[in-house]
Amino acid sequence: MAEEFQKWVLMVTAQTPTNIAVIKYWGKRDENLILAINDSISLTLDPTHLCTTTTVAVSPAFNQDRMWLNGKEISLSGGRYQNCLREIRARASDVEDKNRGIKIAKKDWENLHVHIASYNNFPTAAGLASSAAGFACLVYSLAKLMNVQEDNGKLSAIARQGSGSACRSLYGGFVKWVMGKEENGSDSIAVPLVDEKHWDELVIIISVVCSRQKETSSTSGMRETVETSALIEHRAKEVVPKRIIQMEEAIQKRDFATFTRLTCADSNQFHAVCLDTSPPIFYMNDTSHRIISCVEKWNRSEATPQVAYTFDAGPNAVLIARNRTSAALLLQRLLFYFPPNSETDLNSYVIGDKSILKDVGIQDIKDVEALPPPPEIKDPAQKYKGEISYFICTRPGRGPVLITDESQSLLHAETGLPK
Numbered sequence: 001m002a003e004e005f006q007k008w009v010l011m012v013t014a015q016t017p018t019n020i021a022v023i024k025y026w027g028k029r030d031e032n033l034i035l036a037i038n039d040s041i042s043l044t045l046d047p048t049h050l051c052t053t054t055t056v057a058v059s060p061a062f063n064q065d066r067m068w069l070n071g072k073e074i075s076l077s078g079g080r081y082q083n084c085l086r087e088i089r090a091r092a093s094d095v096e097d098k099n100r101g102i103k104i105a106k107k108d109w110e111n112l113h114v115h116i117a118s119y120n121n122f123p124t125a126a127g128l129a130s131s132a133a134g135f136a137c138l139v140y141s142l143a144k145l146m147n148v149q150e151d152n153g154k155l156s157a158i159a160r161q162g163s164g165s166a167c168r169s170l171y172g173g174f175v176k177w178v179m180g181k182e183e184n185g186s187d188s189i190a191v192p193l194v195d196e197k198h199w200d201e202l203v204i205i206i207s208v209v210c211s212r213q214k215e216t217s218s219t220s221g222m223r224e225t226v227e228t229s230a231l232i233e234h235r236a237k238e239v240v241p242k243r244i245i246q247m248e249e250a251i252q253k254r255d256f257a258t259f260t261r262l263t264c265a266d267s268n269q270f271h272a273v274c275l276d277t278s279p280p281i282f283y284m285n286d287t288s289h290r291i292i293s294c295v296e297k298w299n300r301s302e303a304t305p306q307v308a309y310t311f312d313a314g315p316n317a318v319l320i321a322r323n324r325t326s327a328a329l330l331l332q333r334l335l336f337y338f339p340p341n342s343e344t345d346l347n348s349y350v351i352g353d354k355s356i357l358k359d360v361g362i363q364d365i366k367d368v369e370a371l372p373p374p375p376e377i378k379d380p381a382q383k384y385k386g387e388i389s390y391f392i393c394t395r396p397g398r399g400p401v402l403i404t405d406e407s408q409s410l411l412h413a414e415t416g417l418p419k
């Protein structure tokens with residue numbers, strides 16, 4: 001490239017949602033390519049409340065690939081980052097910005113370095129699937145920068161190599177990760193089932209549980225399960241394939257009762273295979289169990305289920321309510337059982353779509369203290385003050401988007417360094 005072009009910086013910014021599995025992925029048949037032992041299905045969450053924003057930049061002035069996560073420089077030397085970068089670079093095409101006189105030929109990409117800055121609008125590595133939104137955003141933004149001419153399905157197979165669950169964040173709504181059969185993983189991709197508008201009355205309340213316990217990462221946890229659990233084979237071969245078919249049908253028909261039965265059963269079976277692992281893995285804690293009990297009691301007291309629960313590799317509960325009315329009733333119950341610590345204000349205790357609080361007529365802590373016990377409780381109900389850090393209220397969300405407003409980019413247009 002000619003000397004006079006040495007100073008340009010070309011950038012792309014994208015935003016990608018996170019997702020929660022309703023039929024869980026747990027167990028790999030290939031650790032390096034990240035190939036699952038069963039199909040899984042997830043719901044993409046509204047990026048307004050939970051998302052990753054990533055800016056990627058290329059410039060002949062950069063002398064190495066660099067990345068900053070939430071403002072701090074991190075190493076890109078890990079195999080997962082390297083696999084994603086290599087796969088995207090291999091698919092890069094010519095890029096031209098005539099106005100700025102920039103021309104990058106396909107072959108140039110091998111020698112050009114990138115800067116990546118990423119920001120999660122929710123806690124990283126706290127059991128809220130930051131790796132899913134993060135790797136999906138990394139792959140999506142790099143693909144746009146490098147003019148990769150492949151659809152989101154193909155990109156999902158690359159994001160999968162960053163973190164398995166990331167492949168499902170390439171689409172909005174309900175998404176299936178098809179495990180595939182090929183040894184090279186080419187058919188292990190995400191496919192959209194229905195978009196976020198198909199079942200938009202669903203409301204999601206995430207209960208972020210206070211926990212000091214050290215968790216086993218998903219990656220090592222599922223490896224240990226595959227190595228030591230006899231139950232996992234039965235789950236992957238016999239149980240999940242049937243559930244996938246039933247779940248797809250329930251989603252198509254918006255059949256909340258079947259959806260709830262399958263979602264809760266699959267979460268519980270995932271935690272059962274964790275318990276069947278040697279040594280056993282405990283992701284849920286007493287607070288998680290209390291939330292399950294609250295939801296089960298309420299669902300049983302109603303003619304039809306009001307809310308589904310699901311837990312990933314940690315104690316946080318993801319509660320999916322059938323509509324706003326049941327979400328409001330759920331929030332009343334949650335706030336009754338789990339009032340905040342005295343020093344926490346309501347505004348930081350319920351975050352995301354706070355309008356659900358208004359539906360319940362709760363304006364301040366006094367209203368929380370005055371909540372009556374749920375009618376399905378016979379005995380004087382116990383309260384568990386301070387066991388929950390906060391609640392996030394959200395809804396089904398869309399897939400990745402490009403952000404064209406340059407003021408939102410995370411790198412300086414002139415230097416390509418973090419803002």
Ligand SMILES: Nc1ncnc2c1ncn2[C@@H]1O[C@H](COP(=O)(O)OP(=O)(O)OP(=O)(O)O)[C@@H](O)[C@H]1O
Pocket residue numbers: 052069118119120123124125126127128129130131132133134135138217218312313314
């Ligand atoms: N925005 C991001 N861009 C790229 N990588 C990210 C991003 N956010 C998180 N990651 C990667 O994901 C790792 C965190 O993944 P981890 O599985 O430990 O936590 P989590 O995904 O937040 O929680 P969980 O998997 O339990 O739901 C980080 O250490 C980092 O490597």
Ligand SMILES: C[C@@](O)(CCOP(=O)(O)OP(=O)(O)O)CC(=O)O
Pocket residue numbers: 020021023024025026034040131162163164165166218219220311312313
């Ligand atoms: C329990 C889960 O959240 C497990 C997610 O595992 P990861 O995708 O985090 O694991 P790696 O592929 O090793 O990165 C269930 C799910 O999301 O399907």
